[in-house]
Structures are given as C-alpha cells and as structure tokens.
Amino acid sequence: MRTLVFIPAWNEEASLAAVIADVREQLPLAEILVVDDGSTDATSERGREQGVLVATLPFNQGLGAALQTGYLYALREGYDFCAHLDADGQHPPAEVRRLLAEVEADRADLVIGSRYRDPDAPAESDDYRPTFSRRIGTGVFRFFLTLATRQRFTDTTSGMRAANRRVMALFSEHYSPDFAEIESLQLAVREGLRVEEVPVRMLERAGGSSFLTPLRSAFFIFKGVVVLLVGQFRPRRQAEADR
Amino acid sequence: MSWLPFAADTATQVHLTSQTRIVAAVIAIFFMLLILDLIRRDRLQERYSVIWFVAGLGMLAGAAFPGLLEFLADLMGVRDTNVALFSIVLLLLLGLALNFSVLMSRQAAQITRLAQERAIEKARQQALEERTGNGAPNERERTNS
Numbered sequence: 001m002r003t004l005v006f007i008p009a010w011n012e013e014a015s016l017a018a019v020i021a022d023v024r025e026q027l028p029l030a031e032i033l034v035v036d037d038g039s040t041d042a043t044s045e046r047g048r049e050q051g052v053l054v055a056t057l058p059f060n061q062g063l064g065a066a067l068q069t070g071y072l073y074a075l076r077e078g079y080d081f082c083a084h085l086d087a088d089g090q091h092p093p094a095e096v097r098r099l100l101a102e103v104e105a106d107r108a109d110l111v112i113g114s115r116y117r118d119p120d121a122p123a124e125s126d127d128y129r130p131t132f133s134r135r136i137g138t139g140v141f142r143f144f145l146t147l148a149t150r151q152r153f154t155d156t157t158s159g160m161r162a163a164n165r166r167v168m169a170l171f172s173e174h175y176s177p178d179f180a181e182i183e184s185l186q187l188a189v190r191e192g193l194r195v196e197e198v199p200v201r202m203l204e205r206a207g208g209s210s211f212l213t214p215l216r217s218a219f220f221i222f223k224g225v226v227v228l229l230v231g232q233f234r235p236r237r238q239a240e241a242d243r
Numbered sequence: 244m245s246w247l248p249f250a251a252d253t254a255t256q257v258h259l260t261s262q263t264r265i266v267a268a269v270i271a272i273f274f275m276l277l278i279l280d281l282i283r284r285d286r287l288q289e290r291y292s293v294i295w296f297v298a299g300l301g302m303l304a305g306a307a308f309p310g311l312l313e314f315l316a317d318l319m320g321v322r323d324t325n326v327a328l329f330s331i332v333l334l335l336l337l338g339l340a341l342n343f344s345v346l347m348s349r350q351a352a353q354i355t356r357l358a359q360e361r362a363i364e365k366a367r368q369q370a371l372e373e374r375t376g377n378g379a380p381n382e383r384e385r386t387n388s
Binding site: 033035036048053054055056057058059061065068069072073076077177 | 351352355358359361362363365366367369370
C-alpha cells in the first residue's frame with residue numbers, strides 16, 4: 001500500500017522545510033511530492049534539499065492546476081492513496097494522518113479536513129479565528145454547496161484532503177483551475193463518490209495576511225456561486241461511462 | 244398600416260447612398276487582400292481565416308446588392324438601413340469575440356496540461372534516479388568535483 005502526500009507550494013520557501021519535516025515525522029511511510037506552482041523563489045530547491053520529490057510547473061497556473069498535478073502524479077505512479085495539505089503551515093500533518101485513515105479503511109473516497117466541525121470546539125476554538133469577510137464567504141458557500149449536493153459541508157474551501165484512486169481518476173481529468181475547492185466537492189458528489197468531512201484542528205497562518213480584501217471577497221463569493229450554479233448543469237460523466 | 248405608430252413607414256425609409264456603397268466595397272476588397280497577405284506571410288493560419296473571409300464577402304455583397312440590406316432592415320423592423328447594418332455587424336463581432344474566448348479557453352487548458360505533464364515527467368525522473376540505487380548521488384558528486 002503506497003501513499004503520496006503532496007504539497008502545492010507557490011513561493012513558500014520560508015515555511016516549506018518545516019512542513020516537510022513535520023509530514024515525515026507524522027507519516028513516515030508516505031512519499032512526499034512538492035508541486036511547485038511556478039515559484040519565483042527557491043521553493044523547488046528547498047524541496048530537493050529535503051530529499052522529497054518535486055514537480056515544478058514552468059509558470060504559475062493557480063492552485064487548482066497545482067493540485068491536479070498532484071492527483072495526476074499519484075494516479076500515474078500507481079499510488080493507492082493520496083493526501084494534500086497547504087505549504088504555509090496551517091495544516092498539521094498529524095491531522096492529515098486521520099484523514100488518510102478514513103480512506104484507507106474505505107469509509108469514504110474523498111475526505112475533507114474541516115476546521116469548523118471541531119468536536120472539542122470550546123477547548124480549541126482559539127486555534128482558528130476567521131475574519132468577518134471570511135465568515136460571510138464560508139456561510140454562503142456552505143449554504144449553496146449543501147443545497148447543490150444535498151450533503152452537509154461546513155468547510156468548503158479546505159485545502160487538506162485525502163483521497164483514493166477513484167478520486168484521483170476523476171480529478172486528474174476534471175479539476176477546475178479557477179474554483180478548485182468548491183467545484184471539486186460538487187463534482188465528486190455528483191459522480192457518486194463518497195465524500196466525508198472530518199473535523200481537524202488548523203493553525204493560524206504563520207506569516208502574512210490573507211489575500212482577501214472586502215471587495216475581493218465579494219467577487220470571490222460571487223464567482224463561487226456562479227461556478228456552483230453552472231456546475232449543477234454539467235453532464236454527469238460517471239453515469240455516462242456506466243451506461 | 245399608418246395607424247400603427249411604430250410600424251416602419253416605407254416613405255421615410257433611409258437607404259444607403261451610393262457613396263457609402265462604394266466606400267464599403269473598397270474597404271471589403273482591401274480587407275480581403277489583407278487577409279490573403281497575412282496567410283501568405285504565415286501570420287494567420289488558414290483555419291482561422293475562413294471566418295474573416297466570409298465576413299469580407301458579406302461586406303462586399305452588402306455593398307453590391309443594397310436590396311439585400313434593405314430586406315434585412317425590413318425584417319428587423321428598422322427604418323434606417325444604416326442602423327440595420329450596424330446592428331448586424333455588431334452581432335457578428337459579438338459572435339466572433341465569443342468564438343475567440345472559446346478558443347482561448349481551450350488553449351489555456353492545453354497549456355496547463357502541457358505544464359503538468361512536464362512537471363510530472365521531471366518528478367518521475369527524479370524518483371527514478373533515486374530508485375536506481377545509491378550510485379546516483381555518488382555520481383552526482385563526481386561530476387561536481
């Protein structure tokens with residue numbers, strides 16, 4: 001049983017080494033792949049120094065394309081399971097291990113780490129405190145995605161996920177470059193895959209502020225809703241293949 | 244039909260002047276020559292030129308047979324043939340712009356996939372080098388020194 005943990009990274013030379021070391025410690029049997037999304041800093045070099053695999057995209061293509069690269073690699077190289085987490089240190093690898101356990105036990109095809117569904121919420125709610133505009137966005141996406149999939153999702157934009165080969169096959173073919181996180185959930189549910197959320201603990205971003213200003217947030221939310229709406233009318237692919 | 248205030252009145256219909264027609268015909272001919280020249284100099288691929296050539300021919304036809312445009316104007320319920328002409332051209336341009344957006348999206352997807360394939364190939368090569376044994380790092384050391 002082989003597992004690939006991939007880390008999409010765009011100009012993350014500062015935090016990458018620590019994240020890799022942490023993943024190694026928590027998931028010693030997994031192979032690690034850094035997907036460098038056309039960084040202009042030494043992200044790829046940091047990855048190679050750490051002795052992990054590095055897939056370097058020749059130019060910045062966006063998070064969706066970087067994630068798809070990871071899924072494609074996992075599929076082609078015959079990994080049984082894969083997981084990904086952010087390179088900025090927000091996602092504790094110990095939690096990734098719990099996500100992987102779910103897919104390994106075949107309880108789900110795709111498992112999402114949700115920062116909002118915390119069973120020990122009172123004790124650990126200080127770890128992650130979203131900003132106001134993020135709270136609005138989260139609420140809107142949650143509502144529309146739940147409406148679209150008829151399944152309850154709390155953390156729609158989580159970048160911490162674990163998946164099996166059925167998901168790899170789907171995502172390596174169809175993965176929106178623009179609105180990867182949300183559309184991929186909708187797609188997976190539509191294709192009849194078992195998607196599950198697992199509560200995880202996430203940390204505050206180590207450095208730098210979120211890229212979202214109020215105006216950008218509004219646009220982001222609007223775009224997400226449009227993407228979801230259009231996604232509802234896409235032809236189902238799995239159903240066609242089964243026929 | 245005069246009791247219908249919004250119906251096109253044939254008496255006040257505005258036609259193209261012969262001057263407009265001559266200008267349009269000259270422009271159409273120059274336009275088609277330009278396209279031929281672009282193809283000749285490999286600046287425009289044939290498959291993308293067809294649509295432009297058709298547009299040029301349409302322009303020429305409109306200039307040569309003004310009855311055609313007047314018929315279309317009547318069909319649209321527009322009194323001024325010039326306005327009808329503008330509307331038709333605008334619609335055609337809209338269609339072309341959309342066509343280009345579709346082409347662009349397809350090419351963007353192709354470029355992304357190309358970049359991904361290259362990135363994967365590099366990672367695979369790296370994995371292979373590491374798997375082919377401990378000799379690889381030594382070799383690298385030797386070439387460095």
